[in-house]
Amino acid sequence: MAAEKHSAYKEELERCNYTLGYVEKSLESTVRKKERLDNDIDSVQKHFTSENSQSYIDLMINTTIRDTLALRLRNLLVARSKPYFARIDFKEKDSSKRENLYIGKMSLMRDEDQEVIIVDWRAPIANLYYEGRIGEADYWCPGGNIKGELTLKRQFAINEGILQEIFDIDITTNDEFLQTYLGATSDNRLKEIVSTIQVEQNKIIRADMWKPLIVQGAAGSGKTTIALHRIAYLVYTFEKSFEPENFMIIAPNKLFLNYISEVLPELGVERVKQTTFEDFAMELIGKRFKLKDPFEKLTKFVNHNVTEEQIYANRILKKCSQFKASMLFREVMDDYVKHIESSFIPKEHFKIANTVVFKYAEINDLFLKQYKNWPIVRRIDEIKKYLSNRLKQKKDVIIFNLNEQCDNVIRNLKDIMEDSEDRQRLIIEAIDKRDAVVGKIESYAKSAVNEYIKKISKFSPYEYYSDLINNEELFNKLLYSKAEKELIDYTRNHTRETLKSGYLEIEDIAPIIYLKYLIHGMDEKIPVKHIVIDEGQDFSAFQFYVLRKIVKDSSFTILGDLCQSIHSYRGIRTWQDVVDDVFEGQKCGFLTLEESYRTTVEIMGAANTVISKIKDHGLVLAKPVIRHGDKVKIIERQSIKEIAEDISARIKRCRSENFKTAAVVCKTVEECQNMYKLLKGKIDDLNIITGKEEEYKNSTLIVPSYLTKGLEFDVVIIADAGIDVYKEDELDIKLLYVSMTRALHKLCIYYNGEISSLLDNVGAHCERDSN
Known part of the structure; x- marks a missing residue:
């Protein structure tokens, strides 16, 4: 074991064993307390009567205490395996005492004298580990700025209670420790990263809660994980002022929510609201609507095997989506409400x-x-x-x-x-x-x-919206100066047909919520104080604006990557648009994460070559952490059937090499379904993702390109990157880039016939196989 070679091994082994012993002691004590409380609560519930107010108060208090104990119990069970991950030695200025502090995912104090055994990673002093350098150092706490000297920063790898590695470091994480962490295989769930948080990530996690923060993060920079750690940090820091329910994370879809579901509990946080924009909107409106699958529209835009007539139809549909998601359409809603106001009061005394x-x-x-x-x-x-x-x-x-x-x-x-x-x-x-x-x-x-x-007519927000769409004269009048006649007519007719079918598009949701806000107001005060939005690049300025208006006195952390804006036809174009249109000049924090920790130099090099096909100087390319691996394999086969046979054999080899997760990425759901038919029965535990799933299955997946965003796999296989599949179109470029950057260790790209021109000039990062 490498730890034994360290000069402080004996000292650290004693400390580790002592801490584990105290964790065990605390665990036994907490279990006994919880059992007593469970019995007390059961007894009160059996004899409870509504006439006895004291019994009700006791029941509420005991239930709250039990919830706290249950969370502590969970934390202690985790600490059994990994009680802490770092140590810092710090001596305050004008103090003769040097503190030896061990940092973990929870705090633990000795009952008899309140001596700190483990410091929570979110505590102010723990910031010395993440940002302090050996020598003069300081940290901020509620009491002010504490200055002193940092004399030691040490990292530990402790697994199943066994001290395996000891590293003395200066910056947050040394290369060897980080390489070991990043080189591990994926288990299809996000990792908590408390032991490896980098300085730039730490600044986001601990940023001022009340100042809007926008984070442009490259693929693999840890945006989602950082978002969850930020919530965990804020819950801890403001535990005396707010409840966990006052914090909310908005994710792109339910599958993604399931994917991240285990991280917050592992960080010791429960009851934080996790939702999608669509579901949160339905709560606000107070009615559930059937929504059209947004990926149906995206599939139309990425399908190149269409007639000239369909190309035109897709072009005008894209313009329609873009318009309804814009701040111009918000102005239309403002004008419409003024029209409603003008005749709202009946003209009689x-x-x-x-x-x-x-x-x-x-x-x-x-x-x-x-x-x-x-x-x-x-x-x-x-x-x-x-x-x-x-x-x-x-x-x-x-x-x-x-x-x-x-x-x-x-x-x-x-x-x-x-x-x-x-x-x-x-x-x-x-x-x-x-x-x-x-x-x-x-x-x-x-x-x-x-x-x-x-006599004053009051309709629902949906009825008002429907009334506007169906009133051709009024619609034309309100939109007259805001769009060309063709787009006005198409937008009204397309939306009218959608509403008539009993469905809404995602672009219709923000206008309806906005009408509710202006006409009805919100039914009650929304308890949310801070909203973290992941994959923010696919939100429209109108969506952001509505959220800011309806969730009063709240603050925002928005994370996203413009290189991955596959819904750019209805999303934002630049982050400055959000600052100008949504926060209306309010000073916002803006941070950029360029380092990519997910994938290898070879894979990211090839992916950057693809995304660079977009001639946009504002795009920030990812910089991979120095972790090398196999070159990207570009493989030619003579038919889709041959490709499927090769994929089957390749996945079996990867499994024999102990890679845990693999994804076969096709461009669309239809292509996924065809590939699934070819692979079914040849690969064990094979599942297909279509976008309607709410649960993430830990298996080999066949997944459409636009649903891979935010996910990661040990091995990614792109089933067909032929010239007719991925063209030099912005959306195609982003879909291919997103698919490529899902791979942690291996990336294989197949094609049949001629390869996409997007993969020109990737030779330095790839090796070709045309057998």
């Missing part, structure tokens, strides 16, 4: 007993001016209160006047008539008439406001 209580102009002025900062429907609620108060005042005046009139009649009768039965009859008639009118007024006043408010 609010009267009682033929007396005008409120003139139409007064009510409309309240609606359009005094309450203009409120959502439309909430303005009506305020107007209702105003009308009710004003009606009460007016009603009292009317009744007072009626009483006065009645009294005057009675006085006049007494003045001009002798006391007689006729006079008495007339007096009674006057009083009865007054009482009847007052009764009607009292009765009408109870429902007058509601009756008036009922």
